[in-house]
Amino acid sequence: MALVVQKYGGSSVADAERIKRVAERIVDTRKAGDDVVVIVSAMGDTTDELLELAHQVSPLPPGRELDMLLTSGERISMALLAMAIHNLGYEARSYTGSQAGVITTSAHGRARIIDVTPGRLLTALDEGAIAIVAGFQGVSQDTKDITTLGRGGSDTTAVAVAAALRADVCEIYTDVDGVFTADPRIVPNARRIEQITYEEMLELAACGAKVLMLRCVEYARRYGMPIHVRSSYSNKPGTIVSGSMEDLPVEQALITGVAHDPSEAKITIVGVPDEPGEAAHLFETVALAETNIDMIVQNVSTEGTGRTDISFTLPKSDGPAAMAALGKIKEKVGFKGLLFDDHVGKVSLIGAGMRSHPGVAAKFFAALAEAGVNIEMISTSEIRVSVVCRDTDLDAAVVAIHNAFDLGGDEEAVVYAGTGR
Amino acid sequence: MALVVQKYGGSSVADAERIKRVAERIVDTRKAGDDVVVIVSAMGDTTDELLELAHQVSPLPPGRELDMLLTSGERISMALLAMAIHNLGYEARSYTGSQAGVITTSAHGRARIIDVTPGRLLTALDEGAIAIVAGFQGVSQDTKDITTLGRGGSDTTAVAVAAALRADVCEIYTDVDGVFTADPRIVPNARRIEQITYEEMLELAACGAKVLMLRCVEYARRYGMPIHVRSSYSNKPGTIVSGSMEDLPVEQALITGVAHDPSEAKITIVGVPDEPGEAAHLFETVALAETNIDMIVQNVSTEGTGRTDISFTLPKSDGPAAMAALGKIKEKVGFKGLLFDDHVGKVSLIGAGMRSHPGVAAKFFAALAEAGVNIEMISTSEIRVSVVCRDTDLDAAVVAIHNAFDLGGDEEAVVYAGTGR
Numbered sequence: 126m127a128l129v130v131q132k133y134g135g136s137s138v139a140d141a142e143r144i145k146r147v148a149e150r151i152v153d154t155r156k157a158g159d160d161v162v163v164i165v166s167a168m169g170d171t172t173d174e175l176l177e178l179a180h181q182v183s184p185l186p187p188g189r190e191l192d193m194l195l196t197s198g199e200r201i202s203m204a205l206l207a208m209a210i211h212n213l214g215y216e217a218r219s220y221t222g223s224q225a226g227v228i229t230t231s232a233h234g235r236a237r238i239i240d241v242t243p244g245r246l247l248t249a250l251d252e253g254a255i256a257i258v259a260g261f262q263g264v265s266q267d268t269k270d271i272t273t274l275g276r277g278g279s280d281t282t283a284v285a286v287a288a289a290l291r292a293d294v295c296e297i298y299t300d301v302d303g304v305f306t307a308d309p310r311i312v313p314n315a316r317r318i319e320q321i322t323y324e325e326m327l328e329l330a331a332c333g334a335k336v337l338m339l340r341c342v343e344y345a346r347r348y349g350m351p352i353h354v355r356s357s358y359s360n361k362p363g364t365i366v367s368g369s370m371e372d373l374p375v376e377q378a379l380i381t382g383v384a385h386d387p388s389e390a391k392i393t394i395v396g397v398p399d400e401p402g403e404a405a406h407l408f409e410t411v412a413l414a415e416t417n418i419d420m421i422v423q424n425v426s427t428e429g430t431g432r433t434d435i436s437f438t439l440p441k442s443d444g445p446a447a448m449a450a451l452g453k454i455k456e457k458v459g460f461k462g463l464l465f466d467d468h469v470g471k472v473s474l475i476g477a478g479m480r481s482h483p484g485v486a487a488k489f490f491a492a493l494a495e496a497g498v499n500i501e502m503i504s505t506s507e508i509r510v511s512v513v514c515r516d517t518d519l520d521a522a523v524v525a526i527h528n529a530f531d532l533g534g535d536e537e538a539v540v541y542a543g544t545g546r
Numbered sequence: 547m548a549l550v551v552q553k554y555g556g557s558s559v560a561d562a563e564r565i566k567r568v569a570e571r572i573v574d575t576r577k578a579g580d581d582v583v584v585i586v587s588a589m590g591d592t593t594d595e596l597l598e599l600a601h602q603v604s605p606l607p608p609g610r611e612l613d614m615l616l617t618s619g620e621r622i623s624m625a626l627l628a629m630a631i632h633n634l635g636y637e638a639r640s641y642t643g644s645q646a647g648v649i650t651t652s653a654h655g656r657a658r659i660i661d662v663t664p665g666r667l668l669t670a671l672d673e674g675a676i677a678i679v680a681g682f683q684g685v686s687q688d689t690k691d692i693t694t695l696g697r698g699g700s701d702t703t704a705v706a707v708a709a710a711l712r713a714d715v716c717e718i719y720t721d722v723d724g725v726f727t728a729d730p731r732i733v734p735n736a737r738r739i740e741q742i743t744y745e746e747m748l749e750l751a752a753c754g755a756k757v758l759m760l761r762c763v764e765y766a767r768r769y770g771m772p773i774h775v776r777s778s779y780s781n782k783p784g785t786i787v788s789g790s791m792e793d794l795p796v797e798q799a800l801i802t803g804v805a806h807d808p809s810e811a812k813i814t815i816v817g818v819p820d821e822p823g824e825a826a827h828l829f830e831t832v833a834l835a836e837t838n839i840d841m842i843v844q845n846v847s848t849e850g851t852g853r854t855d856i857s858f859t860l861p862k863s864d865g866p867a868a869m870a871a872l873g874k875i876k877e878k879v880g881f882k883g884l885l886f887d888d889h890v891g892k893v894s895l896i897g898a899g900m901r902s903h904p905g906v907a908a909k910f911f912a913a914l915a916e917a918g919v920n921i922e923m924i925s926t927s928e929i930r931v932s933v934v935c936r937d938t939d940l941d942a943a944v945v946a947i948h949n950a951f952d953l954g955g956d957e958e959a960v961v962y963a964g965t966g967r
Contacts, residue, residue, distance in 0.1 A: 141602035148603075181562035182569075183629040190632070193640050194625035197618035201596065204615035206605050209612070212604040219614050224690075246688075269645075269666075341911065 127293040127344045128250070132164040132283035134259065136300055137357040138202045139169030139378060147298075148209035148355065151255060155215055162248050162290060164260045164283040167198025188233025192262070193315040194274045196221070199259035199279075203409065207257050216254040220245060220440040222271075225256075226289075227263035229272045236263060236272035238281065238344070244510050258286055273344045277338025284341050288348035297337065298299035298357040303364035303529055304329070304336050306532040311520050315527065316534030318382060320365045322372075325381045325477055326352075328509045332473035333386025370477045370508070379478035379485070385518055385523045386471045389419060391446045393436040393503070394451065394473065396461030403458060404435060408513055409450065414450035419471075420504040420513060432461070436502060438513060441467050470519030473511035474526055492529035498522045547712040549671070553585040553681065553704035557721055558778040559623045560590030568629035568719075569961035570896065572676060574638055581671050583711060585704040586683045587618025598723060612677040613683070616843025617642070618699075618811045628678050637675040641666060643692075646677075647710075648684035648703060650693045657684060657693035659702065659765075661711035679707055698759025705762050708868055709769035716771055718758065719778040724785035725750065725757050727803040727953040732941050736948065738956030739785050739803060746802045746898055747773075747787045749930045753894035754807025763787065768839055791898045791929070800906070801897035801951045806944045809936055810840060811865045812890045812922070814857040817871065817882030822872035824879060825856060828872065841892075841925040841934065853882070857933060860886050890922065891940030894932035897949055901928045913950035919943045 131151065138144050154161050175194050179186045186194075203219035210217035226242035251258040260279025265272050274281055280297055287295035304326070305315040321329075323346035330339040336354060345352050345366065355363035396401055402498060404423065421437040439447060443476060448465055453462070479485045489510055493500060502513035514522055527533060552572065575582050596615050600607045607615075626638040631638035647663035661725055668698055669925050670677040681700025686693050695702055708716035725747070726736040742750075744767035751760040757775060764785065766773050776784035818824055825844065832839060844860040860868055869886055876884070900906045910931055914921060919942060923934035948954060 141599065144603050177561065178622070179629060182565050183633040185633075186629040187632050190625045190628040190638075193628075194622060197621040197625075200618040201599070201615060201623065203609045204618075205599060207611040207614075208600060208604040208607040211608050212606075217611075219611060392798060424791050511842060 126158050126160065128160045128162070129289060130162045130164065130283055130287035130290065130292045130295045130429065130457040132279060132281065132295070132297045133166065133168050133357060134299060135166040135171070138165060138206060140317040141396045143203070144202070144205050145209050146208060151206075152215050152358075156246055156267055157289055157402075160508060161434035162246055162250070162256045162258060162286060163206065163291070164258050164279055164286060165199060165203050166260050166279040167195075168202045168205075171201065179359040183277050186428050189270055191423065192233045192271050194229060195273055196262045196271050196280045196384045199261060202416065203259050203293070210255055210257075211453055216253050217257055219257040219259070220284065221259050221336070222262035223264035226264055227258075227284065229263035229266035229274065230307050231267050231270065231272065233270075233272055235275035236265065238263060238274065238285045243286060243289045246286070246290065261368065263339075263409075277341055280338050281344055284344045284348070284350055287345070288350045292350070293352050295345070296353045296355055297341075298355055299336060300357065301336060302356045302359060302361045303383070304334070304353050304366070307523055307527045307536075308334075308385065311385070311523050311532070312383075312527045314533035317362050317531060318362075320367070321381060322368050322370050322477055323366060324370045324508060325523045327477055328473070328475040329382060330504065331385050332384035332509065332511060333471065334382075334428075337366070340536050365486045367403065379482055380412050380474060380476035380532065382475055382532060383523050383526050383530075384473045385519055386473075387519055389438045389469060389471055389513075390441040390465065390467040391436055391438050391469045392444070392451070392512065393434055393464040393466070394449060394462075395434050395464065397435055398459050399431050399433045406454075406458060407460075408437075409436065410450050410454055411437075411439075411447050414443075414446040416440075416447045416450075419512065420502050422502045428534045438471065439471065445542065468516045469513050470522075471511055472508055472519060472526065474511045474520040474530070477508050479509070488509050488529055489526060493522055496521050496525035498525065526528075547579050547582065548738050549581045549583070549711060551583045551585065551704055551708035551711065551713045553780060554587065554591070554958055555700065555720055556587040556590050556623075557625070558719055559586060559718060561611045562626070562662060565589075565623070565626050566630050569627060570946065571778075572627075572716050573634045573636050576676055579889055583667055583671070583677045583679060583707060583713070584627065584963060585707060586620060586624050587681050588616075589623045589626075592619040593654045610691055613692050614652060616694055617680065617683045617692050624680050624817045625677045631676055631678075637676055638675075638826060638908055639670050639675050640678040640680070641670075642680050643683035643703065644685035645864040646679040646707065648679075648706065649687050650684035650695065652686035652691065654691075654693055655697040657686065659684060659695065659706045660687055661707050664710050667711065669706070679703065682881045683889045687902045692882060698762055701759050701762035702765055705765045705771055705773065707886060709765070709771045713771070714911055715774050715896065715965050716766070717774045718762075719776055720757060722779065723777045723780060724755060724775050725755070725787070725803070726744065726957075727947045728944055729755075729840060731807065732806070732944050733804075733948045734956070735954035737953060738782075738902060739748070739789070740783070741786045742802060743789050743898055745791045745929060749894070749896040749927065750803060750805050753803045753805035753896065753930065753932060754809070754955060755803075758787070764867055768928055775892040800899035800903055801953065802873050802952075803896055803953060804948050805894045805896060806940055806942050807892045807894075808940055809862055809894055810859045810934075811862045811886065812934060813860050813865070813889040814855055814885040814887070815873070815883075816885060817851075817853045817879050819880050820852050820854045827875075828856065829858075831871050831875055832858075832860075832868050835864070835867040837861075837868045837871075841923050841932065843923045859890065859892065859923065889937045890934050891943075892934050893940060893943040893947065894930055895951070898929050900930070907931050907940055909950055910947060914943055917942050917946035919946065
């Protein structure tokens with residue numbers, strides 16, 4: 126008898142009919158003899174509706190109260206799911222993040238999990254019940270206030286609870302059949318990846334693959350918890366995320382997949398005095414504006430001028446704050462101008478085999494050149510190569526790279542509507 | 547500086563605009579220098595919408611999960627109210643029933659408050675914040691599960707929290723201007739009662755006055771907590787519920803008011819053998835069907851037959867269960883038949899001065915006779931006389947009694963739409 130943790134996103138429980146279908150799937154697992162703990166997100170658009178209500182009463186609602194408000198979303202979905210399971214003749218009990226022992230920092234809206242003390246869940250399992258846990262939420266260690274974990278929070282809850290319970294596997298149910306060699310909406314013959322290491326999955330997630338959030342994969346790697354990514358709408362085998370690159374056989378497939386990310390913008394600081402410490406000063410300023418910088422490129426100093434250009438990418442939504450912060454230090458640093466470009470896209474190739482095969486980068490650039498894609502920035506890691514290009518070239522770049530490395534399969538991937546949180 | 551507990555019902559916080567108005571009223575109290583703790587119900591129709599969702603997934607949802615679901619209603623309204631207060635520049639923190647220390651029995655859907663341990667509320671007040679508490683909900687002492695208090699629960703929460711905090715007053719905001727000498731929808735010149743004792747208010751509530759629930763008044767009497775019933779929509783002075791009958795001056799107004807109740811039905815058990823123990827057996831049977839019996843009348847045994855008729859009233863909704871339970875013992879007890887009549891109404895006259903004025907009952911019956919109202923059952927207490935009549939006679943009976951005792955005022959009462967829970 127195994128202990129299985131299952132996580133269902135908001136689109137999987139968007140209405141009463143879908144909740145009943147999820148209940149049947151959970152009961153099927155229980156019938157097969159396994160203990161089941163379920164993590165559930167808020168129903169469909171609940172979170173957006175609650176945010177809309179909040180903004181009707183306050184332009185800038187305090188974080189503590191916003192978290193109190195938003196956590197009612199999972200409270201509703203988890204209670205309904207427990208009812209639907211009861212109705213199938215199985216005992217189910219729902220638990221808030223606080224009741225399930227999800228202890229977090231007190232950073233409202235972006236709390237991090239410190240510890241999980243799942244005593245009540247263990248009691249429920251011992252008594253033969255299915256435990257339903259609210260995703261995305263916890264209780265702060267210091268203030269005992271209700272917190273939310275921010276984007277990807279429910280996946281992280283699932284992995285953290287699975288690790289605390291020493292579960293055999295953490296199943297993440299989503300609206301795709303698993304992790305693919307590229308986004309099937311762009312590359313119709315993208316192939317499902319059967320098994321992938323934590324490191325590769327981290328790179329994919331960091332480079333724009335939406336199927337799993339970075340922090341959830343980080344958590345899983347830290348605790349060695351296998352993640353099984355599966356579709357809520359089919360019984361296909363999905364993708365297993367587990368194991369380290371170090372354990373891979375040398376003959377392991379060279380390349381894992383192609384990720385793309387249209388959500389970044391590029392800022393160029395023009396005419397920066399080419400003196401030690403200037404770059405550090407600029408990026409300290411950007412960091413103080415709470416901006417997440419991704420890639421950075423510094424051009425060679427233009428001969429004779431003693432000045433250089435520095436470009437970096439960041440999430441589009443962080444753009445205004447970063448531009449404002451940099452604008453304030455223009456005179457002091459003495460750079461000449463700022464350019465903001467939100468028509469860029471990033472495409473990345475990821476593969477554990479890459480580090481021992483120096484030809485990969487050459488083939489990658491050749492494919493882009495052949496497709497007529499102009500490269501604006503380049504960044505690499507041991508198992509990844511990424512470039513920034515025009516956003517209008519992004520899809521063509523993904524297809525060209527996917528073809529060049531022969532990543533496609535025979536079966537067409539199925540894509541469902543909706544997203545979770 | 548006083549400590550004021552304020553309770554706002556669901557219609558007072560039905561949408562963003564009303565929440566903002568309530569926030570202003572709370573801030574006005576705070577500005578006047580008082581500490582404020584607020585108890586709030588779920589917004590408008592939230593509870594009904596959640597119940598509808600529950601019934602979409604399960605015909606008979608388990609009580610634990612139904613309570614988990616319904617308590618999301620106050621979570622939403624209290625967080626929004628705290629945000630609206632923040633937006634006016636005052637610190638406010640919302641607390642669930644569990645966080646506010648509302649400890650209850652574990653009877654889901656109809657839990658009773660055992661104790662209130664308001665440590666976190668006191669800390670919030672000490673730190674200068676306004677505390678917002680979810681009404682209607684608590685946490686069970688034994689199982690630590692979330693519970694709801696059932697009908698009138700938010701009013702009871704307010705009084706219980708006020709008592710635990712040793713507040714100076716518990717203000718219950720509602721959709722009428724206070725407690726009236728009769729329902730202003732039936733008697734347009736009904737007069738607002740300025741001050742009323744707990745005992746009189748208990749009788750009014752028990753006899754159908756909707757403004758305060760019985761259990762909330764019982765709680766207030768036990769702890770000597772003054773209740774101030776006021777309108778959410780005006781600044782009129784309202785009604786103070788406080789003090790005991792024993793403390794009233796002898797010259798206190800004879801009569802307090804007229805209550806009416808159209809929600810009861812009458813069951814008549816025909817031809818019951820007139821032997822000791824038969825009535826007890828019948829009412830034990832009804833009690834086992836979880837029925838609340840109100841008035842009971844037993845006729846004099848019809849001469850020579852050795853049989854009698856017994857009639858009693860009960861909530862209409864309990865009728866089917868009681869009829870079914872009695873039907874099952876018809877042969878065993880040997881009564882001849884059962885009659886169910888849901889076209890009855892009850893009208894009651896309440897007044898602390900009544901006990902020392904034997905003429906009240908006579909005047910009461912004379913007024914009904916003059917109005918052509920036929921009396922079917924009579925019941926009295928020290929400070930109350932009630933009769934059951936046809937439901938079609940009920941309004942006329944209320945008006946006739948109100949006039950006979952000259953209870954009217956000059957000012958027309960204002961009635962607002964909507965109800966709380």
